[in-house]
Amino acid sequence: MPHWITITTLGLSLLAVGLTAYLTVTHYTDPTALACPDTGIVNCTAVTTSTWSVILGVPVALIGLLWAIGMTALTSPWAWRSSARWPDAARLALSGAGALMVCYLVYVELFRVDAICLWCTGVHLTTVALFGVILAARASLAPRASRASNASGARGASGASGASSARSLAP
């Protein structure tokens, strides 16, 4: 596993945790206390106190925090090293869902609230970057897996010494 993948994804996830935790805390304490300029289109409070800041009774900030915590778990070194299939699928699904949510929230900010929240934008950028890195990691690891699978399959066919590798690579 290349270190850059683990470091980058875990770093982005932790950054998302920090940003969403700040937004969540201010949501439950004082939404107007967000450290954010009020210069025209930039207005964090207008966004975080709008009708759209809550989905089905749950603050969007809290949803983001839970998402970020989940991504942190899925991008930990242990999750990346796991030979099980589900962490990879969950990483892809969760990061993809996050990217789609970004599209929706940007639409809401621009067309429903008419304001942009800088902290939210930070989360959005982190989310899309995380999605991109995860996709890039999958693309860069796929050839390795294929080559390794090829090699192991060859060893398994040519001698008993390759049996263990072939078995461990089986789906």
Added chain:
Amino acid sequence: MAKAPSGSERNARPVRPNSTGASAPRAPKNQSKQSGPSKQSGPSKQSGPSKQSGQGGQSRPARQPGQPRPAMARRNTPPPASGIAGFRKRHPMVAALVPVALVVLAVVALVVVKATGGSGGTPPASKATAGGSAATSAGTSALAGGVLADVTSVSPTTLSAIGEPSATTAPMATGAKAALTASNGKPEILFVGAEYCPFCAAERWSVVQALSRFGTFSGLSATHSSTSDVYPNTQTFSFYGATYTSTSLDFTSVELETNQASGDSYTTLQTLTSAEDALFSKYDKAPYTTQPGSIPFLDIDNKYIRVGAGYSPQVLQGLSLQQIAAQLNDKNSTVAIAIDGEANRIAAAITAATGVQPGSSTATTAAGS
């Protein structure tokens, strides 16, 4: 990739040093780059490993380290795939990042649409042209009996049934910590409009109804929007000369111009004070509106701002004051849904901003003069 890449790689590592002579575990780097590893060796997509390493192609001998790949191996390599599949195999990284590119493109498209004038559910407002000295309100007339009573006596059942229509947006929260307080210490609500303005005409119906839940209007007159503007001759009230009384709130209105043409504009009626002008300049711009300086402008205790009408004046087209007022208690009426719904939004914003609940009234506060 779904096959646990990390695990695959970890398990694959021991293969490399042990692969001397036993098989051909890896293709040369240059070949891998040219045609893509999955084409060469992907066990799930092709029979590559078995064929190339001898399981299926029994006649090919094992290759020693450093020995060039036999030409036969290249001949046995399947032809490159074409179309999307081929692109994905030739450029796996680019293909993998296509979803990210789509997300970025979607966001950029939203920004471009917004920057080029896209708007939300709130109809646009007329442009204010403040300034000038006081003038007469030649375009107003006495309010017909029963109109105000119809506006202020809509049943709670109807109001509750209509609620806050999802087709329109609510007044925007400013996040301001400092409230707008009148000289008498009460939370202040400021309305800036003009009698010629059709969007102001529409919004006044809801403002009158909403504020009547917290106090009482008197001295309202009848007027209409310009006959030469969009949504011509929209019937409405004028706040000019009216008085609003409430124990809890203060209402100030400024009708900038009449509906009487004067050259290229309209006759000036009232002007903003320096304090009102400061609020108008501060809040009548983005993000509260895409058209800075527009009217109607409604400032609710500096906590909520509404620029523009909450619904389209089209709803009121061709209707008299009496016809409009008579529909307000019908929860299925388009007119009632528009006016009562916007009034519900304004009343909710007033309560949220000031903590004052509907139903309190009596003490006197001067309104538009």
